[in-house]
Amino acid sequence: MTESSGTRQAGVRRNREALLAAAAAVFVEQGVQAPIRDIAGRAGVGLGTVYRHFPNRAELVTAVYRHQIEECVELAAALGREPIAPAEALARWIDAFVEFLVTKHGLGVALQSEDPSLLALHTLMLDKLVPACASLIAAGVAADEIDPGVTAYTLMRAVGNLCILGPGYERAHARDMVARLLAGCRRVR
Amino acid sequence: MTESSGTRQAGVRRNREALLAAAAAVFVEQGVQAPIRDIAGRAGVGLGTVYRHFPNRAELVTAVYRHQIEECVELAAALGREPIAPAEALARWIDAFVEFLVTKHGLGVALQSEDPSLLALHTLMLDKLVPACASLIAAGVAADEIDPGVTAYTLMRAVGNLCILGPGYERAHARDMVARLLAGCRRVR
Amino acid sequence: MTESSGTRQAGVRRNREALLAAAAAVFVEQGVQAPIRDIAGRAGVGLGTVYRHFPNRAELVTAVYRHQIEECVELAAALGREPIAPAEALARWIDAFVEFLVTKHGLGVALQSEDPSLLALHTLMLDKLVPACASLIAAGVAADEIDPGVTAYTLMRAVGNLCILGPGYERAHARDMVARLLAGCRRVR
Amino acid sequence: MTESSGTRQAGVRRNREALLAAAAAVFVEQGVQAPIRDIAGRAGVGLGTVYRHFPNRAELVTAVYRHQIEECVELAAALGREPIAPAEALARWIDAFVEFLVTKHGLGVALQSEDPSLLALHTLMLDKLVPACASLIAAGVAADEIDPGVTAYTLMRAVGNLCILGPGYERAHARDMVARLLAGCRRVR
DNA sequence: TATGAATGAGGGTTCATTCAT
DNA sequence: TATGAATGAACCCTCATTCAT
Numbered sequence A, B, C, D: 001m002t003e004s005s006g007t008r009q010a011g012v013r014r015n016r017e018a019l020l021a022a023a024a025a026v027f028v029e030q031g032v033q034a035p036i037r038d039i040a041g042r043a044g045v046g047l048g049t050v051y052r053h054f055p056n057r058a059e060l061v062t063a064v065y066r067h068q069i070e071e072c073v074e075l076a077a078a079l080g081r082e083p084i085a086p087a088e089a090l091a092r093w094i095d096a097f098v099e100f101l102v103t104k105h106g107l108g109v110a111l112q113s114e115d116p117s118l119l120a121l122h123t124l125m126l127d128k129l130v131p132a133c134a135s136l137i138a139a140g141v142a143a144d145e146i147d148p149g150v151t152a153y154t155l156m157r158a159v160g161n162l163c164i165l166g167p168g169y170e171r172a173h174a175r176d177m178v179a180r181l182l183a184g185c186r187r188v189r
Numbered sequence E: 001t002a003t004g005a006a007t008g009a010g011g012g013t014t015c016a017t018t019c020a021t
Numbered sequence F: 001t002a003t004g005a006a007t008g009a010a011c012c013c014t015c016a017t018t019c020a021t
Helices: A006-030 A036-043 A047-053 A057-081 A086-103 A107-112 A116-142 A152-162 A171-183 B005-030 B036-043 B047-053 B057-081 B086-103 B107-112 B116-142 B152-162 B171-183 C005-030 C036-043 C047-053 C057-081 C086-103 C107-112 C116-142 C152-162 C171-183 D006-030 D036-043 D047-053 D057-081 D086-103 D106-112 D116-142 D152-162 D171-183
Strands: none
Touching: A006 A036, A006 A047, A006 A057, A036 A047, A036 A057, A057 A086, A057 A107, A057 A116, A086 A107, A086 A116, A086 A152, A086 A171, A107 A116, A107 A152, A116 A152, A152 A171, A152 B152, A152 B171, A171 B152, A171 B171, B005 B036, B005 B047, B005 B057, B036 B047, B036 B057, B057 B086, B057 B116, B086 B116, B086 B152, B086 B171, B107 B116, B107 B152, B116 B152, B152 B171, C005 C036, C005 C047, C005 C057, C036 C047, C036 C057, C057 C086, C057 C116, C086 C107, C086 C116, C086 C152, C086 C171, C107 C116, C107 C152, C116 C152, C152 C171, C152 D152, C152 D171, C171 D152, C171 D171, D006 D036, D006 D047, D006 D057, D036 D047, D036 D057, D057 D086, D057 D106, D057 D116, D086 D106, D086 D116, D086 D152, D086 D171, D106 D116, D106 D152, D116 D152, D152 D171
16 A cells, blocks of 8 residues: 655654664663653654554563574574584574673563563563574583583573673673583583 | 660660561562562551661661671681581582572572662672682682682672572572582682 | 546545444444544554544544434434324334434444534534424424423433443343333323 | 541541542543542642542542442432332432432443443442332332333433433433433333 | 654553651 | 651553654
């Protein structure tokens, strides 16, 4: 019905992008529970526009993180195909995951929250990231490099938690701690 | 004017104790962000009484956990005096800390939050727990059992984070992950 | 400029018809206060189109019911010409009115509301239906079958109110009550 | 715990009364769907105070009308004991009910609405008023004065509807229509 | 003319915090 | 000192309505 009007559609898309960017920024500053109004303000749009694009907080949160989650999934597949030691593949993947988590630093909290508005994100992670991680772990276990007691979901939750930053506990610290946790997941010989 | 001030003071103290107990219970159930009113209700006192004893949430949170923090401090000293391997002492102490964290399960969040109302708790940890932990680490490093790169504060923050529970990530998982983290802190031989 | 204006006008008319049908359906389902957007969606047109055809809710409501109101007016004239007792004519006409009201079940509320957006409908009723009803009543009064104290407007409002349905008060109940009201309007012999 | 302080309690009660009065007034002017804020403003209290006294609209609406509903119930009992014709008793009771309805004229709408926030009022009516009315009807039926086809609930809904006022349909009209409806409920001899 | 994105007022509700008694 | 009533800021979310394309 509405062919034509490429300009309009572009404007809509730009608005959506602006909202995602604004939300990501606000999430970093205030966490995923930030008032929707703040996000609207940051994006320079009205409150209703946020709700038009994302009918509820869950949709917004999910949209903000979906892209990067997809990237993580793809990375896992790529690493699985590379000719490197499984434990090394897992380590690299976790590195990327950490990078993701500490950059969008509201996400650590998001993964931990029981808030229903964040359930969708949680589900997304479970559906996408856990299988990706699990395949890398399985390879590591098969190669006798990773302790079979390690579960993908638990490991990811733990890594997510370790990536909850704060004053005095910055990215570098999180990375160091994650590395040590991973070391503790290696096969005990 | 000073009519039977002993009795009055006793009443005041009793109120304070009741509030601490109530707050601890409510924190476990609802987290440290629970409505103050709920705590007052649980303690059977008026809202104003809470504010009289604890002018803000931070004071209340701090007071709730101070006692157990002291116990952890003492445990560290005791463990330091026992004739066991330093790494073992550290492990046992961390065990106790984890037990504390997962029992009062709001605390993980509390330690991680940047919320100004929880800053005091953070400070308390820094002042008390970090030195205690640092001494155990130092002993371990001296005995060549612990990696010298491990910092007390960072380790405690990490452990604190690992103890943020949620559905699908329960006590046992936290304990397992902490154990692996600790394993990763041992001297690389 | 006037390119194939016949086609265009036809399209415009079709849109208008679609909107009236959609509005009637939505009014039945959700009442006359239903969101304009729902009506637009049901009609398969844009929101702006609704406003173009009907600058406000009142216009839309009025338009939706105008046709049926006209039918009622014509029925009154027809019944007035038939060789039946005036009271019987009035009864039949009220029956038709009730049928109209309970079928389009938002209308009862619409007639009763003081909402300015529904004023136009009210006016329409006054202008069209009341005279129609009044003539039937007048005939009944002249035949000494209807109490001269009965006013067309009041009776119609009353019937309109009796046709406001709800759970536990359905069509059949409304019909029964209207019949009794009408019985109470007959000449007291 | 809080003996003493009669003044305080009095103030609280006065506030509650003020709220009920304000709500009643606002309901008359704007209907039972009026913004809670308006009621707070009219009562000269803060918004939170309304919610303190009445946790939701249903409680407020119910409270506003409860007293008068009780009076109607008692009147029914009293009329039932009086040595008058059952139909006369019913008529008087309905008169009182109408008086109640047209005075608090938001109530007609309230009874008709399916809004969950008004369910409580509906229930109250069902529980209290319907039995009261039913007993009067039963007496009338037993005395062969009232048509056995008349149901208390339906009659009350109908009367409630007839008492929904508007411009051009005032109290007197409602009373007249109700009287005629009631006439139509008498036993057809 | 038609579209539907954008706007923002409006209304519900929760709770931290103050303060008169 | 203790109480808890009152306050109102802050958030959420829903539409009616406008207007650029």
